[in-house]
Amino acid sequence: MSMRRKTCLLYVVSKIKKTLYLCVFMINLFALGSVDAMAGWTTIDVPGAYGAKPTKAYGIDGSNIVGTYGDASGGQHGFLYNGSSWTTLDMPGASETFAHGIDGSNIVGQYFDASGGYHGFVYVIPEPATLLLLALGGLALIRRRR
Numbered sequence: 001m002s003m004r005r006k007t008c009l010l011y012v013v014s015k016i017k018k019t020l021y022l023c024v025f026m027i028n029l030f031a032l033g034s035v036d037a038m039a040g041w042t043t044i045d046v047p048g049a050y051g052a053k054p055t056k057a058y059g060i061d062g063s064n065i066v067g068t069y070g071d072a073s074g075g076q077h078g079f080l081y082n083g084s085s086w087t088t089l090d091m092p093g094a095s096e097t098f099a100h101g102i103d104g105s106n107i108v109g110q111y112f113d114a115s116g117g118y119h120g121f122v123y124v125i126p127e128p129a130t131l132l133l134l135a136l137g138g139l140a141l142i143r144r145r146r
Contacts, residue, residue, distance in 0.1 A: 046079050046086055048072075055079075059101035064125075066099040066107055078109055080125065091121055099123075 046069040049055045053070025060066075063083040068076050078089030078099030091097045094111035101108045105125040112118055 044081060046081075058099065059107075061102040061104060064102055066102045066109075068098045078107075080107065089123060091119075097121075 044057060044065065045055045048071065049069040050072045051070050051074065053068075053074070053076055055067060055069045057065050057067040065081045066079065066089075068078055070076055076096040076098060078097040080087040080089055080099065080102075089097055089099050089107065089109075091111040094113055095116075097109065097111040099107050099109040105127065107123040107125065108120070109123075110118065110120050
């Protein structure tokens, strides 16, 4: 088969696929009654988010969502939402923190320090087992001192 025929065949196949996708979309649109009902939109708002800088989601991995939100004083904070609880992410000493992406237990973003300097960061979400070991270690130290 010549290169020209292959190119023509690929073009026709791509047009057929696009037409089929459009037909499926239209069938779903008429069956469900609206685009919003079909799309599966979910609104998320960090409790306490306020003002002109509301909740903004930037990354998702599994059930974890990261982003930023504004508070009543105009500050910006990063957040992690795992589907049931919210965690505020603030880089120590930062005036504002923005969480932009997540991959497994790694969150990436940026922050402004107290002098206005702009920096990137990687934050590793502690695993529950790690937190348990730290708590047990702390209890052992307290007990040992007595």
